[in-house]
Amino acid sequence: xxxxxxxxxxxxxxxxxxxxxxxxxxxxxxxxMSPGDVAHLINTSPPNYRHVLWSLVDDEQEAEVINELPEDxxxxxxxxxxxxxxxxxxxxLDDDDVADILQELPEEVTSLVLSIMDDQDRARIExxxxxxxxxxxxxxxxxTITIRADLxxxxxxxxxxxxxxxxxxxxxLIVVNRDDAYVGLLPVRTLLVSDPNVSVREMMITSRExxxxxxxxxxxxxxxxxxxxxxxxxxxxxxxxxxxITIDDIVDVIREEADHSLAALAGLGEEDTFSSIVxxxxxxxxxxxxxxxxxxxxxxxxxxxxxxxxxxxxxxVLMPIVASMGGIAGTQTLTVLIRAFAMGHINDRNQxxxxxxxxxxxxxxGLLWAIVVSAAAAMWFDDIRLGAVIAAAMFINLLTAGxxxxxxxxxxxxxxxxxxxxxxxxxxxxxxxxxFLSFLGLATLLYG
Amino acid sequence: xxxxxxxxxxxxxxxxxxxxxxxxxxxxxxxxMSPGDVAHLINTSPPNYRHVLWSLVDDEQEAEVINELPEDxxxxxxxxxxxxxxxxxxxxLDDDDVADILQELPEEVTSLVLSIMDDQDRARIExxxxxxxxxxxxxxxxxTITIRADLxxxxxxxxxxxxxxxxxxxxxLIVVNRDDAYVGLLPVRTLLVSDPNVSVREMMITSRExxxxxxxxxxxxxxxxxxxxxxxxxxxxxxxxxxxITIDDIVDVIREEADHSLAALAGLGEEDTFSSIVxxxxxxxxxxxxxxxxxxxxxxxxxxxxxxxxxxxxxxVLMPIVASMGGIAGTQTLTVLIRAFAMGHINDRNQxxxxxxxxxxxxxxGLLWAIVVSAAAAMWFDDIRLGAVIAAAMFINLLTAGxxxxxxxxxxxxxxxxxxxxxxxxxxxxxxxxxFLSFLGLATLLYG
Numbered sequence: 052x053x054x055x056x057x058x059x060x061x062x063x064x065x066x067x068x069x070x071x072x073x074x075x076x077x078x079x080x081x082x083x084m085s086p087g088d089v090a091h092l093i094n095t096s097p098p099n100y101r102h103v104l105w106s107l108v109d110d111e112q113e114a115e116v117i118n119e120l121p122e123d124x125x126x127x128x129x130x131x132x133x134x135x136x137x138x139x140x141x142x143x144l145d146d147d148d149v150a151d152i153l154q155e156l157p158e159e160v161t162s163l164v165l166s167i168m169d170d171q172d173r174a175r176i177e178x179x180x181x182x183x184x185x186x187x188x189x190x191x192x193x194x195t196i197t198i199r200a201d202l203x204x205x206x207x208x209x210x211x212x213x214x215x216x217x218x219x220x221x222x223x224l225i226v227v228n229r230d231d232a233y234v235g236l237l238p239v240r241t242l243l244v245s246d247p248n249v250s251v252r253e254m255m256i257t258s259r260e261x262x263x264x265x266x267x268x269x270x271x272x273x274x275x276x277x278x279x280x281x282x283x284x285x286x287x288x289x290x291x292x293x294x295x296i297t298i299d300d301i302v303d304v305i306r307e308e309a310d311h312s313l314a315a316l317a318g319l320g321e322e323d324t325f326s327s328i329v330x331x332x333x334x335x336x337x338x339x340x341x342x343x344x345x346x347x348x349x350x351x352x353x354x355x356x357x358x359x360x361x362x363x364x365x366x367x368v369l370m371p372i373v374a375s376m377g378g379i380a381g382t383q384t385l386t387v388l389i390r391a392f393a394m395g396h397i398n399d400r401n402q403x404x405x406x407x408x409x410x411x412x413x414x415x416x417g418l419l420w421a422i423v424v425s426a427a428a429a430m431w432f433d434d435i436r437l438g439a440v441i442a443a444a445m446f447i448n449l450l451t452a453g454x455x456x457x458x459x460x461x462x463x464x465x466x467x468x469x470x471x472x473x474x475x476x477x478x479x480x481x482x483x484x485x486x487f488l489s490f491l492g493l494a495t496l497l498y499g
Numbered sequence: 500x501x502x503x504x505x506x507x508x509x510x511x512x513x514x515x516x517x518x519x520x521x522x523x524x525x526x527x528x529x530x531x532m533s534p535g536d537v538a539h540l541i542n543t544s545p546p547n548y549r550h551v552l553w554s555l556v557d558d559e560q561e562a563e564v565i566n567e568l569p570e571d572x573x574x575x576x577x578x579x580x581x582x583x584x585x586x587x588x589x590x591x592l593d594d595d596d597v598a599d600i601l602q603e604l605p606e607e608v609t610s611l612v613l614s615i616m617d618d619q620d621r622a623r624i625e626x627x628x629x630x631x632x633x634x635x636x637x638x639x640x641x642x643t644i645t646i647r648a649d650l651x652x653x654x655x656x657x658x659x660x661x662x663x664x665x666x667x668x669x670x671x672l673i674v675v676n677r678d679d680a681y682v683g684l685l686p687v688r689t690l691l692v693s694d695p696n697v698s699v700r701e702m703m704i705t706s707r708e709x710x711x712x713x714x715x716x717x718x719x720x721x722x723x724x725x726x727x728x729x730x731x732x733x734x735x736x737x738x739x740x741x742x743x744i745t746i747d748d749i750v751d752v753i754r755e756e757a758d759h760s761l762a763a764l765a766g767l768g769e770e771d772t773f774s775s776i777v778x779x780x781x782x783x784x785x786x787x788x789x790x791x792x793x794x795x796x797x798x799x800x801x802x803x804x805x806x807x808x809x810x811x812x813x814x815x816v817l818m819p820i821v822a823s824m825g826g827i828a829g830t831q832t833l834t835v836l837i838r839a840f841a842m843g844h845i846n847d848r849n850q851x852x853x854x855x856x857x858x859x860x861x862x863x864x865g866l867l868w869a870i871v872v873s874a875a876a877a878m879w880f881d882d883i884r885l886g887a888v889i890a891a892a893m894f895i896n897l898l899t900a901g902x903x904x905x906x907x908x909x910x911x912x913x914x915x916x917x918x919x920x921x922x923x924x925x926x927x928x929x930x931x932x933x934x935f936l937s938f939l940g941l942a943t944l945l946y947g
């Protein structure tokens with residue numbers, strides 16, 4: 052038997068213990084699990100079990116578990132703690148994680164926690180707290196090992212041995228000059244295999260650009276992805292080393308960013324999987340309300356053509372088809388653009404080409420489905436004119452969907468509005484209105 | 500000025516050179532760029548420039564650039580190469596990347612390339628080729644450094660220096676026993692700071708579970724995320740070491756998986772941002788066709804109530820509101836479930852709770868919006884009965900949306916169907932049909 056199902060076994064043991072109420076047993080299992088797995092256990096448990104499980108985490112694991120929990124849940128646990136306990140927990144974490152946590156807590160708690168820390172820790176945390184968490188500076192840890200270029204590798208090795216603790220994810224030592232300016236990187240694997248008598252200068256890599264502290268987190272993540280980095284140095288405006296960013300935080304950025312697009316398109320916001328009904332229902336309600344307003348707008352358009360519908364009821368039967376196909380085609384184009392933004396694919400060189408392609412696809416698919424739909428409609432209601440009307444409306448709406456689906460997110464982005472959040476609502480409103488207007492309008496011309 | 504905008508500057512230089520046709524200049528810029536950035540440049544260029552740019556990549560960079568390109572594009576370039584060139588390129592890549600590439604190429608090309616390789620390389624590649632790329636075995640590289648537990652750290656250090664090349668992303672050496680079974684990990688950072696005279700056994704970590712080769716790629720990614728790993732050992736059924744998985748490949752898994760949900764919900768498949776019109780239009784058309792069929796189903800439902808609509812045309816005006824609100828609410832719930840699946844949040848312990856919560860939210864928001872909509876409709880058409888009908892239909896449809904939105908993806912998953920791909924279509928069909936049926940059906944009872 053392989054051992055990898057251990058985690059699953061541990062989870063089932065916790066589950067049985069929760070049901071039978073033998074909490075002492077759970078504490079035992081939890082202490083054997085990795086902090087990440089404990090966080091996963093707590094996060095995937097229904098709300099009523101979460102506090103029980105958290106209370107069973109022992110003090111040593113608390114900091115690491117907290118660090119792996121989603122924000123909502125983390126804050127819910129942290130506000131219950133005394134500032135001293137909080138200071139102790141955050142003292143065990145990386146600066147960027149501490150900064151993340153402190154930024155979310157009430158200001159008086161944050162300053163209390165900072166005041167309890169020792170001077171060195173406080174200075175480090177404050178350096179990171181100066182940046183928002185969506186730029187490189189907010190992702191960095193100031194806990195770096197820096198060396199000078201004129202040392203020999205042997206001296207570096209002896210220095211490390213004295214240092215006694217190397218920060219996690221240290222794949223490279225950072226080479227700086229006298230002014231603390233970034234000079235290059237010395238990969239640990241180079242250090243391990245090279246002649247100890249050569250100098251750092253001879254072995255270091257100088258081709259790696261450092262990350263400016265103000266770079267957007269999403270762009271930092273794309274650089275990590277493109278270049279398969281484990282860590283990267285962060286510098287200020289004049290090239291002075293501020294800290295370094297490690298891949299574990301980048302993985303979180305990638306996950307959150309990708310998840311954000313998906314959630315925003317459905318109007319879900321920062322909702323976590325197991326948020327309570329009381330938290331969730333109002334958030335969803337707002338989105339439904341916005342969509343209701345746009346649905347009434349579409350209804351108002353239909354209302355303009357009451358007379359025509361009364362004459363030809365088949366129009367009421369067919370009109371949702373035109374609107375719905377436009378919505379589907381528009382969402383396809385919109386999603387392509389949102390994905391492309393998330394991956395940093397869109398720039399001035401290619402956006403015209405993209406708009407052109409989406410328009411062309413709208414044209415082609417508009418023609419194709421216009422023919423299919425008009426044949427089906429004409430046969431169903433035995434009315435050639437109805438076929439002609441729906442063909443024209445379908446073509447107009449699919450073409451609109453393609454062009455608008457591409458132009459709209461580009462325009463929203465320029466205005467600083469998130470296309471994933473606003474794009475879907477605006478776009479389906481457009482395709483609904485254009486769909487109903489063209490279909491019922493043309494029908495009125497023909498039958499009216 | 501910080502140096503980090505270099506990449507942007509390089510891209511603009513390429514852009515100007517492409518327009519003015521001074522290709523020699525581009526080759527110079529490309530040779531200065533990192534392979535990841537070159538791949539990004541090619542990938543974000545319109546199709547007609549892509550081959551030109553690829554032809555300007557020099558031989559040394561080709562392998563790394565190929566490795567960073569999306570699949571479609573990579574294969575388009577590779578099929579143009581002679582098997583010898585192909586073998587040379589793939590010879591420079593990690594096994595898992597080679598396996599990925601070879602799996603996508605025609606079988607005769609693959610066997611030709613394999614036959615050109617030296618025996619050792621071929622054996623390694625074939626080990627990985629035995630696994631599909633959506634399980635751990637397909638993600639692993641067999642290029643590992645293994646050591647025995649009874650060595651002293653000093654011996655390990657001398658061994659490494661002789662070894663002269665340590666694979667990328669080696670944060671730990673893997674400790675195996677005489678039978679090549681996995682025993683534990685010796686982190687490089689422990690090796691660097693510990694007394695050279697102690698044994699590996701004393702310093703190694705034995706608490707890290709290895710990854711079984713058959714574990715799903717998505718689950719492997721979640722373990723990396725939860726535990727902030729850089730690399731992890733992969734073992735076979737009896738615990739023998741097969742290779743190791745590194746974070747760079749996990750980052751790709753996370754990105755692809757997240758992207759997959761987004762793309763599948765819009766029916767986009769594996770489409771890349773800059774696919775040509777010829778490739779894209781037919782793929783999109785299929786999705787539109789499926790949705791057209793469901794739209795006709797909804798139309799058929801409406802058609803049953805022609806008589807009622809003729810009597811009360813306001814029904815035609817209002818009916819899209821009921822259907823659309825159901826679709827929005829259902830998509831919210833569906834998206835919550837799809838995200839939760841992607842993050843590995845759903846298990847037997849919590850799915851009933853989730854279904855319950857979504858039903859409750861459907862109930863609450865159903866009641867809320869039933870009241871709002873009925874008031875608006877009653878006032879607009881000055882008809883209390885119309886308000887009552889739309890209130891009841893809205894409540895029924897939002898409740899259906901919540902319950903179905905949760906049950907459907909769980910059921911599809913059990914049947915082995917991807918909820919992100921099929922869920923949206925099935926769900927909006929249900930909310931459309933239930934919406935029209937309840938609204939027009941109740942109206943027929945009241946007015947008929």
